[in-house]
Amino acid sequence: MATHKLLLLPGDGIGPEVMGEVKRLIDWLNSAGIARFETDTGLVGGSAYDAHKVSISEGDMAKAKDADAVIFGAVGGPKWDAVPYEVRPEAGLLRLRKDLALFANLRPAVCYPALADASSLKRDAIEGLDIVIVRELTGGVYFGEPKTITDLGNGQKRAIDTQVYDTYEIERIGRVAFELARKRKNKVTSMEKRNVMKSGVLWNEVMTQVHKREYLDVTLEHQLADSGGMMLVKWPKQFDVIVTDNLFGDMLSDIAAMLTGSLGMLPSASLGEVDVKSKKRKALYEPVHGSAPDIAGKGLANPIAMISSFGMALRYSFDMGDLADKVDAAIAAVLASGLRTADIKSEGTTAVSTTQMGEAILKEL
Amino acid sequence: MATHKLLLLPGDGIGPEVMGEVKRLIDWLNSAGIARFETDTGLVGGSAYDAHKVSISEGDMAKAKDADAVIFGAVGGPKWDAVPYEVRPEAGLLRLRKDLALFANLRPAVCYPALADASSLKRDAIEGLDIVIVRELTGGVYFGEPKTITDLGNGQKRAIDTQVYDTYEIERIGRVAFELARKRKNKVTSMEKRNVMKSGVLWNEVMTQVHKREYLDVTLEHQLADSGGMMLVKWPKQFDVIVTDNLFGDMLSDIAAMLTGSLGMLPSASLGEVDVKSKKRKALYEPVHGSAPDIAGKGLANPIAMISSFGMALRYSFDMGDLADKVDAAIAAVLASGLRTADIKSEGTTAVSTTQMGEAILKEL
Numbered sequence: 001m002a003t004h005k006l007l008l009l010p011g012d013g014i015g016p017e018v019m020g021e022v023k024r025l026i027d028w029l030n031s032a033g034i035a036r037f038e039t040d041t042g043l044v045g046g047s048a049y050d051a052h053k054v055s056i057s058e059g060d061m062a063k064a065k066d067a068d069a070v071i072f073g074a075v076g077g078p079k080w081d082a083v084p085y086e087v088r089p090e091a092g093l094l095r096l097r098k099d100l101a102l103f104a105n106l107r108p109a110v111c112y113p114a115l116a117d118a119s120s121l122k123r124d125a126i127e128g129l130d131i132v133i134v135r136e137l138t139g140g141v142y143f144g145e146p147k148t149i150t151d152l153g154n155g156q157k158r159a160i161d162t163q164v165y166d167t168y169e170i171e172r173i174g175r176v177a178f179e180l181a182r183k184r185k186n187k188v189t190s191m192e193k194r195n196v197m198k199s200g201v202l203w204n205e206v207m208t209q210v211h212k213r214e215y216l217d218v219t220l221e222h223q224l225a226d227s228g229g230m231m232l233v234k235w236p237k238q239f240d241v242i243v244t245d246n247l248f249g250d251m252l253s254d255i256a257a258m259l260t261g262s263l264g265m266l267p268s269a270s271l272g273e274v275d276v277k278s279k280k281r282k283a284l285y286e287p288v289h290g291s292a293p294d295i296a297g298k299g300l301a302n303p304i305a306m307i308s309s310f311g312m313a314l315r316y317s318f319d320m321g322d323l324a325d326k327v328d329a330a331i332a333a334v335l336a337s338g339l340r341t342a343d344i345k346s347e348g349t350t351a352v353s354t355t356q357m358g359e360a361i362l363k364e365l
Numbered sequence: 366m367a368t369h370k371l372l373l374l375p376g377d378g379i380g381p382e383v384m385g386e387v388k389r390l391i392d393w394l395n396s397a398g399i400a401r402f403e404t405d406t407g408l409v410g411g412s413a414y415d416a417h418k419v420s421i422s423e424g425d426m427a428k429a430k431d432a433d434a435v436i437f438g439a440v441g442g443p444k445w446d447a448v449p450y451e452v453r454p455e456a457g458l459l460r461l462r463k464d465l466a467l468f469a470n471l472r473p474a475v476c477y478p479a480l481a482d483a484s485s486l487k488r489d490a491i492e493g494l495d496i497v498i499v500r501e502l503t504g505g506v507y508f509g510e511p512k513t514i515t516d517l518g519n520g521q522k523r524a525i526d527t528q529v530y531d532t533y534e535i536e537r538i539g540r541v542a543f544e545l546a547r548k549r550k551n552k553v554t555s556m557e558k559r560n561v562m563k564s565g566v567l568w569n570e571v572m573t574q575v576h577k578r579e580y581l582d583v584t585l586e587h588q589l590a591d592s593g594g595m596m597l598v599k600w601p602k603q604f605d606v607i608v609t610d611n612l613f614g615d616m617l618s619d620i621a622a623m624l625t626g627s628l629g630m631l632p633s634a635s636l637g638e639v640d641v642k643s644k645k646r647k648a649l650y651e652p653v654h655g656s657a658p659d660i661a662g663k664g665l666a667n668p669i670a671m672i673s674s675f676g677m678a679l680r681y682s683f684d685m686g687d688l689a690d691k692v693d694a695a696i697a698a699v700l701a702s703g704l705r706t707a708d709i710k711s712e713g714t715t716a717v718s719t720t721q722m723g724e725a726i727l728k729e730l
């Protein structure tokens with residue numbers, strides 16, 4: 001049995017609590033002889049700042065590069081609102097994405113049947129929803145230069161951010177979307193603002209070319225990002241795979257996640273290019289929810305998104321799709337049995353803590 | 366009685382049809398001696414391109430600068446998908462915004478009680494919703510330079526868009542939001558991505574300063590634009606006035622509009638600075654919905670957003686708040702009587718055409 005190296009980066013807020021439940025699952029997989037994971041742990045975000053005055057240390061970056069997959073909790077919180085921009089908690093996550101070249105962010109937005117009523121949307125709009133947002137993650141306005149604030153004198157400052165996209169960056173994220181669509185409903189919707197942004201013009205052009213050249217069996221549709229956002233709110237089931245840039249992906253995937261009513265349940269995967277020789281790819285898995293500092297340390301956090309992110313790691317990094325299916329089934333079974341953490345509690349269900357939820361899922365497995 | 370000069374720019378798609386109903390209203394106001402409007406008409410968008418190969422002619426730009434207010438329909442459609450970027454339909458609208466210096470875009474998102482069920486959101490999440498998005502409209506990534514596509518050779522191109530904000534631009538849009546809040550619920554929520562964008566850092570800093578210096582009686586809250594979008598979908602009533610930049614405003618205001626289920630009903634105002642001498646300000650009024658080419662020319666379009674935009678002109682440009690209230694009341698009465706255009710038709714209501722809806726509102730007045 002192959003040994004897989006994992007780096008666990010719990011981060012801030014509820015990160016450590018939900019990571020604890022993944023750790024429990026890993027320990028069990030190891031001791032039951034189902035898999036062999038070697039785990040190491042590091043600091044990222046505010047907790048790294050508190051320890052070393054950086055958002056992630058060079059040592060932990062080296063471990064992340066060396067690992068077969070990084071399992072990431074969440075970063076940030078009001079405690080670090082005043083730290084310098086360069087070492088703010090989010091910088092650690094952005095550096096991991098950039099330095100590991102994790103250009104493809106997959107964010108499924110799935111409505112768990114047991115939770116359909118938790119959505120602010122009507123049941124028929126949301127029931128059975130199962131879409132994936134493929135977000136470009138290492139380009140665009142997140143990383144483009146110049147990115148500066150300049151003092152112009154006279155009390156005036158000028159802030160600049162730069163959105164940059166090259167053809168190859170759009171091509172490779174397009175391919176990820178089309179490949180994924182082939183395993184799903186064979187439909188990709190590309191979203192940009194070509195009516196206002198030159199990057200939108202190029203995005204549209206390159207997606208169209210990749211489609212024509214390599215994926216004519218898949219249906220490609222184009223939507224302006226603003227009307228795409230509207231369509232997502234009105235009738236999300238019209239989509240299957242949505243591909244979009246870093247900033248629109250940030251907005252649209254959060255909105256899609258909130259639509260499901262299952263924010264505490266949604267995982268994500270950030271993937272690099274497949275290495276030609278080793279056939280491996282760098283990868284980071286993280287829940288869509290944030291660090292929720294207001295409920296941290298109280299045993300209230302929902303560990304399902306974190307456990308499900310580890311499920312994505314099994315599927316995408318370790319070719320253990322069967323085991324991933326079992327994890328998903330265990331989560332569904334526990335929900336069907338009526339156990340709920342505070343965020344998804346409703347009448348007639350049983351309230352459980354972070355740990356109890358993790359234990360129940362493990363027992364089900 | 367003062368004479369007010371209006372420039373009507375119907376534009377493309379359903380633009381001319383819905384503008385026809387505003388024209389009907391203006392003619393009646395004139396002939397009944399309630400107001401004195403002098404109207405002129407121009408071309409913008411695809412219709413200007415078809416006539417003159419530009420998105421708006423210099424002659425019409427001059428008329429727009431000379432008018433007391435511009436009443437704008439909608440632009441764009443697949444017919445012009447292949448025209449050069451510089452003369453695409455949207456360029457006409459963007460030039461009007463920029464050259465008239467219409468930096469403040471007010472987009473109310475109101476749920477008409479009679480239409481609460483048209484929303485994809487549950488009734489309790491949306492009933493009684495009444496918020497305003499204040500969007501910065503002449504800065505940011507819409508107009509920043511460089512904005513280019515460069516050929517790098519080897520089949521590679523590079524697209525660049527630039528987000529630029531200066532202190533004064535953030536200050537003045539902040540003031541618009543705070544002033545508006547004083548007439549409403551005294552609360553402003555500012556949205557940006559300070560954790561990723563330098564423009565977000567400056568935006569946050571300047572909003573905080575303007576608040577401290579001039580508006581301590583108003584509550585100011587800050588939200589990251591992505592979580593703000595989520596909160597909007599989850600429980601929009603937690604907001605009152607939202608202030609945000611050009612691109613986030615584009616996304617968030619469309620989403621807010623769709624939440625209400627009343628997209629065909631929502632007006633917007635784009636305002637310039639008040640001139641110190643004349644006390645006048647340049648202004649453009651337009652519906653939030655687009656040109657809807659698929660239903661153009663069929664008498665199916667809902668003219669309410671357009672009529673209601675003209676109502677905003679009465680209020681903000683001509684100090685006729687009472688008349689504007691009457692227009693709003695007439696719209697509400699017609700809806701309560703059960704008349705509906707196709708977009709908002711539901712069981713037990715009466716289907717009417719664009720013209721019939723316009724006539725009914727006029728009769729009510």
Ligand SMILES: CC(C)[C@H](C(=O)O)[C@@H](O)C(=O)O
Binds near residue numbers: 090560
């Ligand atoms: C934490 C933050 C930097 C991040 C982003 O903006 O990408 C987050 O919102 C996300 O979507 O993963």
Ligand SMILES: CC(C)[C@H](C(=O)O)[C@@H](O)C(=O)O
Binds near residue numbers: 195226458
């Ligand atoms: C038509 C387009 C240029 C415009 C924009 O992006 O601002 C529209 O979407 C809007 O919101 O008014």
